[in-house]
Structures are given as C-alpha cells and as structure tokens.
Amino acid sequence: MTNTTAAVSNTADTVALTPKLVQQQGQRLLVDGLDWLQGHWLQILIAIGVATLIVLALAALKGWGKRYCDRQPVVTGWSGVLGRAIAKTSTFFMVMIAAKLVVGYADAPVAVNSTVNFFFTIAAVFQAAIWAREVILGLVEARTTSERHSSEALGSAMGIIRLLVTFALFAIALIVVLDNLGVNVTGLVAGLGVGGIAIGLAAQGIFADLFAALSIIFDKPFRRGDSINYDQTSGNIEAIGLKSTRIRSFQGEERIISNKQLLDKEIQNNTRRDHRRAKFAIGVIYQTAPEVCERIPGILKEIVEAHDRVFVRAGFLGFGASSLDFEVEFDSPGADFPAFYDGRTAIGIAILKRLNAEKIEIAYPTQTTFTAAPDGTLVMPYAQVQPVHEVDPRRGASGEHA
Incomplete structure (x- = not known):
C-alpha cells in the first residue's frame, strides 16, 4: 500500500x-x-x-x-x-x-x-x-x-576571445537559471565538462599558441618593431599573430616561430637596453717598460672620455703567451646599435693612434726556440760567423806577392 x-x-x-x-x-x-x-x-x-x-x-x-x-x-x-x-x-x-x-x-x-x-x-x-x-x-x-602591436594582435584575437568568454559566461548563467528553477543540472554540467575536455585535447596546440599570444599581449616581453635575440637568431619583430610570431633577421630572411616555442626560450630585448657595453683587449710586447705599462690604463680612460662614452674600467688583464694584456670597458648610452658601432670603431682607431704616438708596440703572436747543448748551455740558432779580413789586391789569397 x-x-x-x-x-x-x-x-x-x-x-x-x-x-x-x-x-x-x-x-x-x-x-x-x-x-x-x-x-x-x-x-x-x-x-x-x-x-x-x-x-x-x-x-x-x-x-x-x-x-x-x-x-x-x-x-x-x-x-x-x-x-x-x-x-x-x-x-x-x-x-x-x-x-x-x-x-x-x-x-x-x-x-x-x-x-x-x-x-x-x-x-x-x-x-x-x-x-x-x-x-x-x-x-x-x-x-x-x-602598445603599438596591440591593435594588430588584439584585433586578430578579439573574435576568439569574445567567443570563448561569451560561451563560458552564458553557459554558467544558463546553469544558474536552471538550478534556481529546480531543474537537475548535474547531467548538463557533466556534459559541458566532458565536451570542454574533448575540445581542449583536440585543439591543445592551437590553444597553447593562442594563450601564448595573449601572454605576449599582457606581459609585453616585446612588441612589434623591437630587436630581439633568442638562441642563435637576431632580428626585428614584424608581426605577432594568434599562432606564430614573424621575425625579420639581420641577414634578411623572415623567420616564423610559434608563440609557445618563442616564450619557452630566453629572449633578449635589445630595444629596451639602457646602454650597450663594449670591451677591448690590448696586448703590448714584453719589452715594454713597467713605467709605460702603468700609464696605459690612464691613456685608455682619456680616450674613452674624449669620445663622450661612459668609462667603466681599464687595467692589467694578465701575462699572455706573447704579450702583456690590458683591457678597457666602456658603455654607449641608449639602445641605438649604429651609434654604438660607430663609437666603438672611433675609440678603437683612437687607441691605435695614441699607442703609436707613445711608441708603445702592440704585440703579435711570436715564438722563440732555444736549443740546448749536451752540457746544458744554450746553442745559438745560427752558426758563428768568422771575422772577414780585407784582402790586399797585390797579394794572393795565401798572402804572397804576385
């Protein structure tokens, strides 16, 4: 009953x-x-x-x-x-x-x-x-x-972003409405979850690059027009898309790399440098007097400051195989590579002129070989030359009169 x-x-x-x-x-x-x-x-x-x-x-x-x-x-x-x-x-x-x-x-x-x-x-x-x-x-x-690159990248991504956001929010709204009306939404939630997982697995590569593109837009590691280095590649950013980024290398070719792979690498943004640093290693011959060697760091500093560059340091580096080695470091303000390149060239030539004027010889690779006699003394690398006597033309080679 x-x-x-x-x-x-x-x-x-x-x-x-x-x-x-x-x-x-x-x-x-x-x-x-x-x-x-x-x-x-x-x-x-x-x-x-x-x-x-x-x-x-x-x-x-x-x-x-x-x-x-x-x-x-x-x-x-x-x-x-x-x-x-x-x-x-x-x-x-x-x-x-x-x-x-x-x-x-x-x-x-x-x-x-x-x-x-x-x-x-x-x-x-x-x-x-x-x-x-x-x-x-x-x-x-x-x-x-x-951001300068945003209008292009965001314009391409906004349609997909709007679709994903709208779908997610209105799906949640529908579930909330049905739940408030007393409808059992457990099956609907499970179906949406399974469907979302299936779509995510099927398009995980596309979504990975899409989210990487959004990460570039929000985090701003670089933007269109920036000069960057990664791995063995250097170039300028030409376009940031949903799937890939296009880079014009300094050799002229266009390189295309997926957004996810690019963000997985260490990227050097040269456009955001506050300075560029140059370093010269200079070797002088071992016959240079110690008093002259003491003056070399000061000479290098004068040359750098005369060319409106920021002097960092200069000093003795070490005893090389065939030279006494010195080093100078200086900074070129800003990220302009042509200005840095021209300034480095001018300072290098000025160093060469100054050392020539000071009679300081720049060393080049040399090697001397010594031969030892059985008793341990050094043997000269050339035979001894016998003294040459002047011959009287009235006498023969034996010294007798003709």
Missing part, C-alpha cells in the same frame, strides 16, 4: 506540461491579478511610481554610458570599462527590477509573485553575464591599448 501511494505521489509531482495546463495557469494568474489590483490599487500605484523613477534613473545611467563610449571609443581605463558595461544594460532587466519592487511592496498574490520572480531571475542572471563579459573584454582592450 505504501509503495502504491508513493508511486501516485511521484506521478502527481511529475505532471506533464500540456497546453491545457498552461491555459489553466494563465487563467489563474489573470484572476489573481485582477483581484490583487482591486484590493491593493493604492500600494500598486505608489510602487509603480517608485519603480518608474528607478527605471528612469537606470535609463539615464545607461544613456551616460553610451555617450561616454561614443566620446571615447577606445577603452583606456576603469571609467571606460564601467561605461561600456553600463551601456549594455538591457531594458528588460530594468523593467523586471521595477516589477520586482512592485510585487514586493504591494503584497502580490503567489501566482503573480512567482511569475515576476521567474522572469526577474532570468533577467538578472543573464544581465550579470553581459556585464561580466563587457568588463572582461574592456579590461583586455584597456590593458593593451597603449
């Missing part, structure tokens, strides 16, 4: 939604609404007046948001982000706020209250999703507006 009762109860709880049932509910709503209007007309008028003021205030705020976006089409800060979100406020949401206030103040019947709550829930959840989408997209644009 108990099982039969439970079965009847479950059958009653799961009544099918038929046109007749909808008609009956509509008639009930109409009758309850008319009774409510007759019994609470004063409270309803007051609530409608307050609700109208609220709707007008929200409409004025929405109009301000639209005007702000028209004046500043490019989002640059939080004010632009909020203005963009406010401009997307729907009229349906404003009306449902007013209706919610009316039924709450005027003690509406259950049928009217349930209907208003149903539509208000839908309007509020989806309006929150729209606001969240506009805030996220606005922050993306505001984050990258000041």
Whole structure:
C-alpha cells in the first residue's frame, strides 16, 4: 500500500506540461491579478511610481554610458570599462527590477509573485553575464591599448576571445537559471565538462599558441618593431599573430616561430637596453717598460672620455703567451646599435693612434726556440760567423806577392 501511494505521489509531482495546463495557469494568474489590483490599487500605484523613477534613473545611467563610449571609443581605463558595461544594460532587466519592487511592496498574490520572480531571475542572471563579459573584454582592450602591436594582435584575437568568454559566461548563467528553477543540472554540467575536455585535447596546440599570444599581449616581453635575440637568431619583430610570431633577421630572411616555442626560450630585448657595453683587449710586447705599462690604463680612460662614452674600467688583464694584456670597458648610452658601432670603431682607431704616438708596440703572436747543448748551455740558432779580413789586391789569397 505504501509503495502504491508513493508511486501516485511521484506521478502527481511529475505532471506533464500540456497546453491545457498552461491555459489553466494563465487563467489563474489573470484572476489573481485582477483581484490583487482591486484590493491593493493604492500600494500598486505608489510602487509603480517608485519603480518608474528607478527605471528612469537606470535609463539615464545607461544613456551616460553610451555617450561616454561614443566620446571615447577606445577603452583606456576603469571609467571606460564601467561605461561600456553600463551601456549594455538591457531594458528588460530594468523593467523586471521595477516589477520586482512592485510585487514586493504591494503584497502580490503567489501566482503573480512567482511569475515576476521567474522572469526577474532570468533577467538578472543573464544581465550579470553581459556585464561580466563587457568588463572582461574592456579590461583586455584597456590593458593593451597603449602598445603599438596591440591593435594588430588584439584585433586578430578579439573574435576568439569574445567567443570563448561569451560561451563560458552564458553557459554558467544558463546553469544558474536552471538550478534556481529546480531543474537537475548535474547531467548538463557533466556534459559541458566532458565536451570542454574533448575540445581542449583536440585543439591543445592551437590553444597553447593562442594563450601564448595573449601572454605576449599582457606581459609585453616585446612588441612589434623591437630587436630581439633568442638562441642563435637576431632580428626585428614584424608581426605577432594568434599562432606564430614573424621575425625579420639581420641577414634578411623572415623567420616564423610559434608563440609557445618563442616564450619557452630566453629572449633578449635589445630595444629596451639602457646602454650597450663594449670591451677591448690590448696586448703590448714584453719589452715594454713597467713605467709605460702603468700609464696605459690612464691613456685608455682619456680616450674613452674624449669620445663622450661612459668609462667603466681599464687595467692589467694578465701575462699572455706573447704579450702583456690590458683591457678597457666602456658603455654607449641608449639602445641605438649604429651609434654604438660607430663609437666603438672611433675609440678603437683612437687607441691605435695614441699607442703609436707613445711608441708603445702592440704585440703579435711570436715564438722563440732555444736549443740546448749536451752540457746544458744554450746553442745559438745560427752558426758563428768568422771575422772577414780585407784582402790586399797585390797579394794572393795565401798572402804572397804576385
């Protein structure tokens, strides 16, 4: 008997939604609404007046948001982000706020209250999703507006970004609405999760490069036009795309590398240098007097400072195989490579001229070989030359007169 009762109860709880049932509910709503209007007309008028003021205030705020976006089409800060979100406020949401206030103040019947709550829930959840989408997209644009490469890279990525953000937010909104309406959303959530995993595995390479492109846009390790080094490659950034970055090497060819692979490498951004450092190693012969060697660091410093470069250090480096080695380091301000190159050339030639003027000989690789005699003494590398005597032409080679 108990099982039969439970079965009847479950059958009653799961009544099918038929046109007749909808008609009956509509008639009930109409009758309850008319009774409510007759019994609470004063409270309803007051609530409608307050609700109208609220709707007008929200409409004025929405109009301000639209005007702000028209004046500043490019989002640059939080004010632009909020203005963009406010401009997307729907009229349906404003009306449902007013209706919610009316039924709450005027003690509406259950049928009217349930209907208003149903539509208000839908309007509020989806309006929150729209606001969240506009805030996220606005922050993306505001984050990258000041960068020269952003318009190109972000313009290519914005369509995919908008699609992904919209899908995620509205899927969450749909689940929240269904859950508030009493629908079991466990299966829907599981289906969305499995589908998302399948899509992610199928397109993991594309998504990896896409997120790497977004990382380049947000983190800004480089931008279009920058000169960079990575591995054995040096060149200028020509374009940053969704899948790859194009680099024009200094040898002239265009190199294309995926965004993920590029970010996995150590990148040197030469454009953001505050200086370039040059170093010269100079070797002088071992026959140079110690007093002259003591003057060499000062000579090198004078030459560097005379060419408007930042002197770092100069000094004795070590005893080389065939030279006394000195070193000088100096900085060229800024990242301009041609200016650095020309300055380094001028200083190198000036060092050569100064050493020649000071009679300081620059060493070149030399090697001397000594041969030892059996007794340990050194044997000269050439034979001894016998002295040559002048021969009297009146005598022969033997010294006798002809």
